[in-house]
Amino acid sequence: MHVQGILSHIKRQVILTPEEEQFFTSLLIPVKLKQGEFIEEAGEITTNFIHVNSGCLMTYYTDKDGNDHVVQFSTAGWWTADLHSLTHQLPSIYSTRALADSEVFLLSKIRLEELLERYPVFERFFRIMFQNSLVTHQNRIVQSLSFTAEERYENFQQKYPQLEQYVPLKYIASYLGMTPEFLSKIRRKRMDK
Amino acid sequence: MHVQGILSHIKRQVILTPEEEQFFTSLLIPVKLKQGEFIEEAGEITTNFIHVNSGCLMTYYTDKDGNDHVVQFSTAGWWTADLHSLTHQLPSIYSTRALADSEVFLLSKIRLEELLERYPVFERFFRIMFQNSLVTHQNRIVQSLSFTAEERYENFQQKYPQLEQYVPLKYIASYLGMTPEFLSKIRRKRMDK
DNA sequence: GTAATTTCTTAATCTAGTTTAAGTCATCAC
């Protein structure tokens, strides 16, 4: 496996030995998926914890009316999975697809458990990662409770300036909890200023 | 320290030795706080990771207009803290107060770090806790993106049936991201059916 | 190179949820 990428992301906190590196499977995901090719699909049981090495993934929830809602964008260095599905081996409620050609490293449920069992440093690594992720998620909840659509967009631009350049606006609107039409309105209003 | 409570909550996953138990400080928090008495206040640096043994705490965010937004209710067995403030020793953005007379166990930042350092089982314990919490938080984000106010309330009732009995409705409305007036409207509508 | 598909915008209409304001109960202090 080619570990340059994952190393550059993990190394600061955890050092992977060649032995440990073998736990991961590398995979290239094109933006346009062919028949039978996919990452994770709602309804299926999640089998892998995914680490994004390059490109960008999007995790979304499809509601009862068939509308998609973007839960997360995952760029290089991020991890993604339906943790509930992965842990309890129940059908996932999220789907994941690529927004750009992406290289990911897959860590299967079994491999993950082995890794945690054999190398306690990974318990620490994931504890810190989940802890940080929790802060981010709490922040987003606060924003959805107390910010206007415009404030949420401003905040998004400041926090993820690079994302707007290649993620279709309609997905950003979805992530921010508004319609693409309304985001368009906000953008024009800010152009006029 | 009286550890009956914390033991009953933690024991299923982690066994505390008498030595480990000494890391916690017990504290009783009345609903009505007197001058100088408080749990955590926005603006202050968070010093403790709080474990609720009995009663109920509420963590909230005060926005720029002075309006409070409930981020979390913490009943027996839950943990709460502004993790960002605790980790980086920066001013907290959340305040915490009791909704009922409560007994909590405090774990200071230093004690927490010692605990994680000396007893690796706690890395695992908190990793699992944060992981589960992440699932809950992600769920709440999805709900704020795709559920109506009424659906959110229904879901809340099913998930936390006991909370509605003693948490003032205005805080539940805040937690659910709606005004108390609108929650009142929903409740009447459902009474009529 | 042009048809087809997708992305983004504009604008009119509409509605879920807010705001404001007032009134009814409880609870609590003294």
Place this chain on the structure above:
DNA sequence: GTGATGACTTAAACTAGATTAAGAAATTAC
């Protein structure tokens, strides 16, 4: 016991943001 304070409701007016529909601009497909 009564005055004050907080909890909950009702209802009218209002608005942030959704919906619908249509067109413009950009990408992709062959």
